[in-house]
Amino acid sequence: MTASDIGDAPGDLTGTVTGTLDPGPDPPSATPTHCPYCALQCGMNVGGRPVTVTPRSDVPANAGGLCQKGWTAAEMLTVPDRLTTPLMRAHLGAPLEPCSWDEALDRIAAEVGRLQEMYGPDAVGVFGGGGLTNEKAYQLGKFARIALRTSQIDYNGRFCMSSAAAALNRAFGMDRGLPVPITDLAQADTILLVGGNVAETMPPFMRHLIDQKAAGGSLIVVDPRRTSTARQADLHLQPTPGTDLALANGLLHLALVEGYVDEGYVAERTSGFDTVHTVINAYWPDRVERITGVPVPHMREAVRMLTRDRVLILTARGAEQHAAGTDTVTAFINLALALGLPGREGSGYGCLTGQGNGQGGREHGQKADQLPGYRKIDDPAARAHVAAVWGVDPQILPGPGRSAYELLAALGTDTGPRALLLFGSNPVVSAPRARSVEERINALDFLVVADFVLSETATRADVVLPSAQWAEESGTMTNLEGRVLRRRQAVPPPDGVRTDLEILSELAGRLSAPGRWSTDPAEVFEELRAASAGGVADYSGITYERIEAEGGVFWPCPAEDHPGTPRPFLDRFATPDGRARFTPVEHRGAAEEVDADYPVYLTTGRVLAHYQSGAQTRRIDPLVAASPDPFVELHPDLADRLGITEGMDVLVTSRRGAAVVRARLTDTIRHDTVFMPFHWAGSGRANSLTNPALDPVSRMPEFKVCAVRLEPALDGVSER
Amino acid sequence: MNRSAGIVVVGNGMAGSRLVTELRDRDRQVPVTVFGAEARQPYNRVLLSNVLAGAARPDQIGLVDPAWYAAHDVDARLGVQVDRIDRAEQVVYAADGAATPYGTLVLATGSTAFVPPIPGTGDGLPRGVLVFRTLDDCRDIVAAAGTARNAVVVGGGLLGIEAARGLAGRGLSVTVVHLAGHLMERQLDPGAGKVLVRTLSRLGIRARLEAHVTALRTADDEVGGVPVPSPAAEGAGATRVTGVELADGEALAADLVILACGVRPEVGLARAAGLAVDRGIVVDETLRSVTDPAIRAIGECSQYGDTVYGLVAPAWEQARVLADLLTGADEAARYTGSRQITRLKAASVELAAMGETHHGDDDPGVEVVQFADATRGTYKKVVIRDDRLIGAILLGETSTAGTLTQLYDRAAPLPADRLSLLFPGVGGPSVSDSPVLMPDAATVCHCNNVSKGRIRDCWEQGARSADDVAQGTRAGTGCGSCRDAVEGILGWLDEQESARA
Incomplete structure (x- = not known):
């Protein structure tokens, strides 16, 4: 099959995505499949000798786009240290x-x-x-x-996903990342993105946000760093790490005071609002400003933007990888529910899934x-x-x-x-x-x-x-939309x-x-269908043939004649009474606060050229060239006080360990916070520092904030 | 000492109710009893100005749901006044006759509105004269505002201005009468006070400064020819207010007068029990009465050092420390004073103030950075000592308030760029985003790590459109956001070429 065979498939929702590259006719041997990396699961054709990758235009998620990781993915097939024997x-x-x-x-x-x-x-x-x-x-x-x-x-x-999963289950009775097909994003009047740097972590996702902006939509980004994503936002809220929950409660407080709560929706489709209202009374604007550092006028502006017609509230790891991650997501779901968003076409709360x-x-x-x-x-x-x-x-x-x-x-x-x-x-x-x-x-x-x-x-x-x-290999992948996709074998192992x-x-x-222990993915999938039948994530109506014919199928899909569920909750939530549940949540702050010994917040995350532990991307030359070394990003004022200059080796120490990384100075980060990517092993390993304080519900560790100190790394560091 | 008895909290306002919930967050077992003089659920006093402004109903500002107490095994005696403490027996006696033993007694009795000795306020306030302190006061003001036309607010502090703003928003003509030379003189310097007067005047609020109310003018209040009996002491007297007289002889007509002249700590119970009381109940850094180790005091009735704190944030900090201590969650917890930040809650008046705001720039050892635009109602000032923020005012435009409050709270070193303390987004020099001015090494397409130089090379090899460049370099095939930049570079290269030709 060639890409043009499926370009006309029903459900081709590519729309007017910006900058689409026409990949042209594919080499006859190219196999349409999906990228090995993130949850966007960009469509790509893989084939030829040597094996190359071209983007697919028929997959809505990337609509002809690929980031550098995707373009270079074929190089992973031939890395020199590939294992071929036990x-x-x-x-x-x-x-x-x-x-x-x-x-x-x-x-x-x-x-x-x-x-x-x-x-x-x-x-x-x-x-x-x-x-x-x-x-x-x-x-x-x-x-x-x-x-x-x-x-x-x-x-x-x-x-990765556990905090959002726990909060989704608690509120809606079902954990599906996005409540809408990704192409709905371009039609949103306002998108609130909390703790996600999609411009680096899933670049083609930005195409949907760029289309959204072109159509007159607004983007609000919540991030302690002015990331490449935040720079594209109409409004950037830059909270202290570990205070997203207070911010969400503060926004809900303002929505209440300004009369933006959708009372009819709250009465008909939810339960538990009164208890939340009482808790929210303690999050008046200037208290939240003091906790988060986000100025009250920005909060007011954000809430105003959230009262438009089609509104999506999305969280990612920045909000979720905390010891209070589940409650933080819940706070944003409470906000979405109060505004009447979930279960309304084109609106809702969603989480941006990370891994493939x-x-x-x-x-x-x-x-x-x-x-x-x-x-x-x-x-x-x-x-x-x-x-x-x-x-x-x-x-x-x-x-x-x-x-x-x-x-x-x-x-x-x-x-x-x-x-x-x-x-x-x-x-x-x-x-x-x-x-x-x-x-x-x-x-x-x-x-x-x-x-x-x-x-x-x-x-x-x-x-x-x-x-x-x-x-x-072949099989199925379920992308961030909840759309089940086919991964197809393009080359033999x-x-x-x-x-x-x-x-x-x-x-x-x-x-x-x-x-039974079949080695054929198709047979295993048949068994999976039966095992999932009647469950929350019901795949029983999904077949490989349907996925191919329909460009993917959204779960839940309980029967072969069921169309799948691109937009869940339009009629009812997956709770026993069909109502979404409000849960009152309180700000707790970071599990480890800064103090005199460890006076700076560390937050961790990803860079564009690398993926997760880097085991794959650190083996691909163009990606290594793009981002060769681990680093710590810090504000020039903080660097100045610590005697650190651009490019200097810096010793970063927490109560759990130390790392030596290159300094990268930028005014896009708060004065009290430094950032390290977590893709490297050895002395530059960010996770030597992070805090394993666990969320009581999801058991998510607190990757996104801990206390550290920084100093120039001198000779003899290794003796410490 | 009565160790088997639990914790008894007297007072269920902002401090007491917070303590009770903080205790239960840490310990589900320890017996807790709370007495509240008001029968209703505790409410958030900070939100009273919302009620006054009509942005919240009185039943919408609760802090603890009534059902919470039973669900959390807290013995709530709401609507029950405590009359007496027997310190020897460690028992409190309530107005309903109940005797309640305590292991630890926490006094969180708060404060009451101060009614100045103005002639005419002797035997109960005349009708139309109200204080602004409790939810009941707030309801009374809202009710009175429905028919009143001219209001005088006595006191131009935080609460007075919030009340004035609320009444102006309800369509009343409002005058603030203030004793000092400028409004909110405890929080603001004279310059800010001046700008605030202009801001308020635009909202229909007049301010009379250095003005002293010498008397209330009243008339016999007869409804249908019969004097109305007065069920309450305040604001329901037999006479009705018609105006106020000022020391300079002028009289202001008013059918509603709000007394916002500050508060007095409620320390009667403590004093009668023989506890050391200065302005408030004197406590140490474990919030323990210096007289009796079994008694603690938090909130507006307590005094730590020389300070009686009148804001919510310190009371909540005290509640947190005390809950840590009483439950053993953190026995090292100590209260060492609070940094106070004032935010005015009044629609269309953005105001944040903290710390020592009165310094001038000729004061030794301090650095003052300020900006004033009285026409637009903006006044900003930061006071710096030893590279730390010791005071600040933001009036009119408060988008750096989040930054300032955190710098002040943490006594953190300040950014080198002082301007960024006053204005958001005025950071250091920003890297040029113009593709034309970029060096060749600059990355244009971050998604595919394509530099301007590579795009130039691609153009030199014949690429003339963004799609050509995408085919040649992959630039623009990731997020697509650099497409404009790519086109800008191509356009510029084309231009240069035709200029050379």
Whole structure:
């Protein structure tokens, strides 16, 4: 199939997106698929010799655009240090050496058996990733529950989407990132974007915002930094890190005082408003100004802009990666509900999912407390349904396990797992308080990592399994819209490499696991459909054929003749009474406040050229050239006081660790805050500093704010 | 000491109600009893000016829902006055006859409006004369404003001006009579006071400065020929106000007079119990009475050092510290005084003031940066000592108030660019966004890391449209926002070429 075949597909909503590049006729061998990176899942054609990438115009999310990561994605297929043979350590302290697949898999089965016999099923843990296809995420969850029978499974999405997910479930009874197709953005009168720098993290997303602006819409950005996204905004609110919740409550207070609350909507479609009103009374404007640093006139202006007709309130990691992340998202949902937005066409609250399959990856059983279809693992009916699909007795399914950080922190301890199987993640770089996570991983009796390169975590493994990557495999991905898409195989995997489904099938066989362990993604998807049927994230009506014919299908889609759900909640919310729930939430501030010893806030995030732990992007030359080194961004006034100049090596220290990075001076950041990207390992690792204080509901760590001090890095730093 | 008894809080206003919720946030077990003289749910006094302005109904400014108490096992005795403290037995006696033992007693009795000794206010205030302190006062003012036409507000402090603004918004003709030489003299310097007078006059509010009210003029109040009986002491007397007389002999006609002459801490209970009382109940940094370790005091009835705080923020800071101490959540918590920031809550009058605002720029050791535009009602001033903000006024335009309040709160070092303290967005020199002025090395397309030089190269190889450049360099294929810049560069290159030709 060529791109032109599907360019006329129904649901082609590309509209008038700016700057569309006509990719021209594709080479005959090009396969239409999607980008390996973020949740926008830009459409791209992959093919040719050497393999190249061109953007697809028929996918609304990118409508012909790609960022540098996308354009260079094919280079990942041929990175020089690609793994093509399993590696194994003969014993502790021995080097990783090539071995056969049978040796590697036999060893894993033997170690799993030995450790589980000695310490019980929970002695083996599983850690997944939000980049895995739906099929792999589903199969991995099933593998943990019925092959390993361990409760100890979670995934890196806990570090990404969990706060928004928890808040969405609490308010609407359903966690779907965006409540509208992405093309609705261009028609919004006002968009409030909280803690998201889409111009760097998903650049083609900006096309929708540029179209929105061209159509007369307004954009409000909330960010402690004047990011490239904030610079495009009509109004930029620049709060102190850790105070977004107070800001949301303050905006709602103003909406109440100014009479903007949609009382009819509140009465008909929601519950719990009165309690929220009482709490909001304590967030009068100047109190909020004092907490957040956002001037009252800007808050007033923001609220006025939010009273227009089609209004979207969107949050991203900046609002969510906090110990009060769930409540912060809830505060913005409360605001949206008071203004009558959710469940109104073209309006609503949404969260911008981060990882490639961050949406689908959180729906089908990788989470510690969850079974496929977004079912709860402690719900007897859910257990019975899923156990029937798997052909097992519900009794054998384990209960809820530890959340991601708690799981990592328990590794190698008396009560925690002694072995870990890790797929699609690199927690040595991406977990908070990474130095101690590194220690926990080193303390394991046995670590297995499946990856296509030797990531920082894989270097610590006892067995490394070379796995296939994006363009070498097929399956489905669910993008930030909640639209299920087809990832198609464009090239065969290199010799010696296996897919994750093949690996799980081999291991399940060796462990004599019940259930079916197909290596064909299409067959696994059929099973996923059945397992998700009747759940909140119901995929049962979605087929590969429909996805191809319709340009993707929005879940929930409970039957093959159901059109899918591009805009949920128009009639009712997914709560038992159909009403959205207000929940009162109070400002708590950062878990770690600045003080005399650590007087500066650190916030972390991404840069355009890199993705997550950088295991992929740090191997691609043009991306490395664009952004070669870790850095710390700080205000010139702060730098001046500390004796730091542009380009100087700076020692950044928190209570948990230290990092040495290059200084980058900019007046786009608050005087009291510095920023570090988290894509690098080693001495420039931002997560050596971050605070693992967890959100009580979502168990999200507080990546977005902690207290640090900075000083010029002198010789002898390494001795500290 | 009665250790088995729990915490008894007397007073359910801003301080007391906050303490009770802070206690329960930390500890669901410790027995808590709260007495409130008013029977209604505690409300947010800060929002009274919204009620006066008509932006909120009286029932919409509650701070704790009535159902909250039962749900959180708090024994709420609302509408019950406490008459007496027996410190020896550690028991409080309430007006309903109940005796309640305490382990810790917290006095949060607040303050009451000060009624100045003006002739004519001796035996209860005449009808039409009201104070502005409680929700009931607020209701009475709103009711009176419905029929009144001329209002005089006695007192040009924060509360007086908020009241005046609210009444002017309801269509009354309003005069503020103020004793001092300029309005809000505790928070503002004379220059700001002057600008404020102009701002208020545009809103229909006159100000009489250095003016002393010597008497209230009244007339017999007869409705239908029968004197109206007065159920309450204040504002319901047998006579009705018709105006005020000033010391200079002038008389101002008024059918509504608001007394906004400050407050007095409510310390009767404490004094009768023999606690040390200066202007307020004297407490240490654990908010403990210096007389009795079992008794604490917070809010407007307490005095820490020389200061009785009259704003909400200090009361809430005290509530937080005390909750930390009483529940053991943070035994090291201490109250060491508050930085006070005043914000006027009056529609169309933006005003923030903090700290020492009276310094002039010839005062030794201080640096003063200011800007005044009286015509437009703008007055901005910051006072700096040792590179720290020690005082500030923003009147008329307050978009740097967020920055200033945080710098003041934290005593943080100030930005080198002082102008940015007064005006937002006046930062350092900004990098030129004009593609023409950019150096070749500057990145034009961030999404694909394309420099101006590469676009120039592409043009030299024949690219003449943004699409050509996109094909050649990928510039503009990410977010698309650089497309205008790319076109600008191409246009400029074309121009230069034709100029050379």
